[in-house]
Amino acid sequence: MGKVHRLSAELANQIAAGEVVERPASVVKELVENAIDAGASRVAIECELGGKKLIRVEDNGTGMDPEDAQLALDRHATSKISRSEDLAAILTHGFRGEALPSIASVSHLALRTRLADSPGGTEIRVNGGTVSSVREVGAPTGTSIEVADLFYNLPARRKFLKSDGAESAQISRMVTQLALAYPEVGFTLTSAGRKVIECPPVRALADRFYQLYGEREDLVDVGKEAAGIRVFGLVAALAEQGPKRGPQNIFVNRRIVKDKTIAHAIIEAYSVSSVKERSPEVHLFIEMEPDQVDVNVHPTKAEVRFRNQSAVHEVVRRAVGAALGQGPAPELQLRGETVPAVQPVTMSFPGLLGGIYPNRWSPVPVRDTTVGMPAPAAWTPPVVAEPCAASSASDPSMPPAFAGQAEQPLQGAIGVRPMIPLGQLRDTFIIAIDDEGIAIIDQHVAHERVLFERVMQRLTDGRLESQLLLEPLVVELSASGCQVLLSRTAELERFGFEVAEFGGNSLRLAAVPALLTPDESVAAVRALAEDLDGLERGTTVEEALKRIAALTACHAAVKANAPLTHEKMAHIIEELRRTAYSTICPHGRPVMLRLTRREIEKNFQRI
Ligand SMILES: Nc1ncnc2c1ncn2[C@@H]1O[C@H](COP(=O)(O)OP(=O)(O)OP(=O)(O)O)[C@@H](O)[C@H]1O
Ligand SMILES: [Mg+2]
Structure with a gap:
């Protein structure tokens, strides 16, 4: 008899889970992204013992009918893509149909869901990948997923988890990032019974930023568009004071990414202007047409591949560089008061990103306004497009994608007036x-x-x-x-x-x-x-x-x-x-x- 045999569905799912679900924060990410894909305008997340004991994500999105709810727990079952061409320009967070079955195979999962026009809802319970019950229940419109005892059946995996506090912190970071990417969605995170994050829906990214980080005058605005790539956000100003390290929130088409090209461009922008080594705080939002970025390259979708990598590098480097050039001049102490420099860094973010965070690329419908969020204002591009001129020949550092685009004048001309x-x-x-x-x-x-x-x-x-x-x-x-x-x-x-x-x-x-x-x-x-x-x-x-x-x-x-x-x-x-x-x-x-x-x-x- 041969030695080759097919793995059971449970085992195959557990193996897949090893890639998709690293830790409680990855469960939170997958579930919240599903909620966002389902058009939710409110997402409530609850965790106990750093998510090891319990993670619950409730949304007010579309919900599912009983058949879809059962199918959703099968491997490779998705509503988000259907043809291979769809992979070329993915518009949703999900596309693999792997998250729910993976999570369900390594936990005790309970899914409750109801479509808006349906009288009742469905509850499905799964233990370690095996469905234990399916029943009709009363439920609000939307979906609630409870994940208990994560990795209970993979003790080796559970051992690798960090302390409850450390896992909680990872979850908070994850929810913060998701909330930054979706200002029009309300988020709450409750950890061990304590409200850690509470962000009602807002119209502008700047407002969401304020909800999460408060007033931050030590950051400068970034805003640039070139070669079909738009970069905006806030980055740490070049000042001697301030921590050497800060959170680095980088989004590509509203996805949280870790990308070497972008990271390198940021470091370069900082190192040109200062030799001080640091890992600066950045909150950068990068947008391009969906077909310009391949998101199907990493098991947790943390990495992406750009069609024109050098252009992305160049636009990010220039965008951050230009912002740093306009950084605040130091402040002068006078009679015990702090006198702002001639160009105080006002949080021009609200003006810069006056409208709602753009939804242009996203298939997510405009969020339900019944939750009290005003209808999104018309969005006007917050960034100044780089002028086009046939002078790129004089700039040998520019990649070919920039042919025909002129460099902006030196920022310093703005920074220091004739004196x-x-x-x-x-x-x-x-x-x-x-x-x-x-x-x-x-x-x-x-x-x-x-x-x-x-x-x-x-x-x-x-x-x-x-x-x-x-x-x-x-x-x-x-x-x-x-x-x-x-x-x-x-x-x-x-x-x-x-x-x-x-x-x-x-x-x-x-x-x-x-x-x-x-x-x-x-x-x-x-x-x-x-x-x-x-x-x-x-x-x-x-x-x-x-x-x-x-x-x-x-x-x-x-x-x-x-x-x-x-x-x-x-x-x-x-x-x-x-x-x-x-x-x-x-x-x-x-x-x-x-x-x-x-x-x-x-x-x-x-x-
Ligand atoms: N919160 C939700 N509200 C409504 N439908 C949902 C929700 N979560 C999951 N679904 C449905 O279940 C399907 C399976 O979800 P799952 O997360 O496993 O896969 P996916 O999101 O399609 O792809 P990926 O594995 O890349 O996340 C989804 O395609 C969606 O139709
Ligand atoms: Mg998903």
Whole structure:
């Protein structure tokens, strides 16, 4: 007799469950997404013991008739797609017909559901994948699914779950993300009898954001559209203060995703403007036509594949970069009050996303307005479309998808107005005025920012100017430091460093960047060796070089306690004005403080 046999349906479902259901939060995700697909305008989630004991999700969506309710628990049974062409542009969260049978195979599940025009509802109970009862019950319109004792029949799996608190936290994060994606749906999350999240339906994403995160003036608006990709949301401003890490909520067509391309674009946008390493808080919503993104690539749908990956990368990078360039200038303390800078970051989010979060791509019908939610306002695109012009040839960093699209002018022109320098304070700070008030500029930090961008600009354009040394310098390094630099001579050349082997653990420096003195070059080479030594190759090299760019800028910038001519001050201010990220230096220090006209007038009691 052969050894090959078919797995029982229960076992096959348990195996599938291993992929679909990782932990209680994934059950919550699947059930809430089903509710959203069913057009619910209210979703109530309840959990006990971090979802290990109980997860209940109730919705007021369409509900199911008795036949559909039974079929829904079968594997590969779905109402959401029917032909293979449908896979090319999936409009719903669900499409596999796997979630319910998977969850049911690893728990005690009870489903209650009723169609709006049906007199009674249906209740189905399933234990570990086996239906134990089907009966008619009274039930409100919609669906309620109870999942008890998750993984009770897979003890090994249950052991891998974290503490109740940790699982509860994951559930809260999941519900927060789902609620952000669907402002027009009301959400409540009750955990161990305590209301953790309560968000009535709202019309605008900004209102939902406020419900979940409160007033957040440390975030800046993102809004850009290009190449058929729309990016909007809020991201952490470039300021020295603030945590290094924050939640990263990223949505593609209202799906929660973890995507390397997007993550990389965000990091790049931050690292161009600052060398401070951090994992910034971002809430980014990315939209494109459904056929531009394949969602059928990951068991929990956490990952997606873009048809035009480089365009997505570029638009996200630019969108975030532009937002960072407009970040808030630091605030000035005056008479115990905090004076907002000339461009306070107002939560322009409400204006930016004035209408309801767009439903354009989604098949989800407009939510039931009987729950008290006003009908959605007409949605006007919140983002400025990038102008089209035939100048992409001048931008070699643009992917082909951007042919014909011009780069926006530098944001810095908005960040710093034309200013007249008056003089210096203690040979360290430039005092300047404009129509809006007085600025105190840290001359070193401002110049450092300007030079850093110049270095980065030259690097993207080609290579940094180099000066040949009359007498080559010899730098003694560690064996590994020496090795790592020798393996990167080409990149170093772009920075103007010409290095060669000199025997032992020494390097010969024949040329150095024109911006640096020979001594500073030696220091930079040592720092670079240290930075790269022991680190993985690849992107870290880029990061290390960026740090060197910052170091280069720092060494070449005018110092504190240095008298400046009026021309030099005017030059620094003018250069700063042209700079994209003018509010902080590459190390995250503030460039200037502003005292606004309004504040001056207020202090003189003129208003
Ligand atoms: N809350 C609900 N309200 C109404 N119908 C539902 C609900 N939950 C599930 N269904 C129905 O049951 C079907 C099966 O649900 P299930 O989650 O297993 O699969 P799916 O959503 O179609 O695909 P996926 O496995 O990708 O989630 C759905 O297609 C839908 O028709
Ligand atoms: Mg589903």
